[in-house]
Amino acid sequence: KTPSELMADSVIYLHIYFCGMIFNIVYNMGASILRAVGDSRRPLYVLIMTCGLNIFFDIMLVVFLKMGVMGVAIATVSCQGISACMVTWILIKGxxxxxxxxxxxxxxxxxLQSVLRIxxxxxxxATMYTIANLIIQIFVNGLGTDTVAAWGTFAKIDAIYWMVVNSFGIAITTFVGQNYGAGKIQRMRKSVKVCLLMSYGAAILVSAALYGFAEPLYRLFTTDSNVVRIGADMMHFLLPSYFMYVVIGILSGALRGAGRVLVPMLLTCGGVCLIRIAWMFGVFPVYSGIKTIMLxxxxxxGITAVLFIIYYFKKFPKTEEQILQ
Structure with missing residues (x-):
């Protein structure tokens, strides 16, 4: 259902982007190792530097060399390669x-067995998230080029929110994991409460900022007034509900840090991904439209957050004996 006018550029971008997947893997593995030993600054510095380079390369390849979508893809892959090399160098010199x-x-x-178990x-x-998003994108593609453009731009804008919130999820996984290994139960439980409060505060602030500046943000990406209108409506509809994800992100991160990995995966896949897929095939044909998709x-x-709260209170370690189980 991808509009024909978008297909050629999409294929070019994906072919080049997939060539750089190995760089993405190397960076993420290296950054995770650094965060696990308490070094979260240098991965951030690498990202800041490569993001700046990405913007520079985009301008050079797209604006000056007129390479279009191919230029965007080459810029992205090049910066992924640079980030992979930088984090590898940091590890070699560690x-x-x-x-x-x-x-x-x-x-x-x-x-290897421990790594695979987690x-x-x-x-x-992550695969289920991708499948769910692909299915949603298929339904969005059937709503017209303007809606597709607005949806794609929305994903770029709200990435700001997800980077902020997911950083708390990464932090709590690392912190809980360290204290889990040290047997410090009370610090584990206290850190979850503190991280929830911090994450909620950040989520509300970022959501409010994005909500208030929805139209100006869209105008940074397009001058099409209809795309701006559709996109602003999307943001105004969805952003007030973003706080609901905080519980999922923090509790799932804490549970993984405590070695509980299977059930959080099942809750996320079932509660988030499968419900969305079922919604698209069950509800959308009856009430078609972008708001049905967003709902x-x-x-x-909401459903997944409730399930995580129940599981957290039942299974998150309360005593040292539970760590040994």
């Missing part, structure tokens, strides 16, 4: 606790 020695890279079965559920969860988000967040 201290003895986490120094990367290229010649000693090999599989260690005990460590990583496979997380990978399945799937707060509905799925």
């Amino acid at each position: 201290n003895s606790l986490f120094r990367l020695k290229i010649r000693e890279i090999r599989f260690y079965m005990a460590s 990583g496979i559920p997380a990978a399945l969860e 799937s988000y707060p509905v799925s967040w």
Whole structure:
């Protein structure tokens, strides 16, 4: 259902972007290692630097060299490669606790099993999110080019929100994991409360800012008044419900840090992804329109948040004995 006028550029972009996936993997793995040992600054510095370079490359390749979508894709992949090289260099020059020695890279079965036990559920969860988003995009594509453009721009704008909120999820996973290993139960539980409050505060502030500046933000991306109108309506409809995701992000991160990975994955896949997919095939054919699509988000967040709260109070460690179970 992708509009024909968008297909050619989409194919070009994806072909180039997929070539850079390995760079994305290397950066994310390296950044995760650094965060796990308490170094969250240098991954941030790398991102800031490469984002700045990405903007510079976009201007050079698109504005001056007139390379269009191909230029955007090349700029993105180039910066992903730079970020991967930078984080690898940081690991090679790291201290003895986490120094990367290229010649000693090999599989260690005990460590590999632990990584897979945590990583496979997380990978399945991310895959389900992608599948759900692809299905939603298919239905959006049937609503016209202006709606597709507004939806795509919305994803770029609200990425600001998700970066802020997801950073708290990453932080709580690391903090809970460190204290879980040290057996400090009370610090684990207190950190979840503090992180929830901080995340809610940040979520409300960012949502309010995006809500208030919806139209000016859209005009940074397009001069089409109809796209701006549709996009602003999308933001005004969805942003007030974004706070509902905070519970999911923080509690799932805390549970993973405490070694509970399977059930959070099932709750997220079932509560968020499958509900949205069922909504699209069950509700959208009856009440077609962009608002029906958008309504799937707060509905799925609300149900999943309740499930996470119940599971957290039942299974999050309360005593040292539960850590040993």
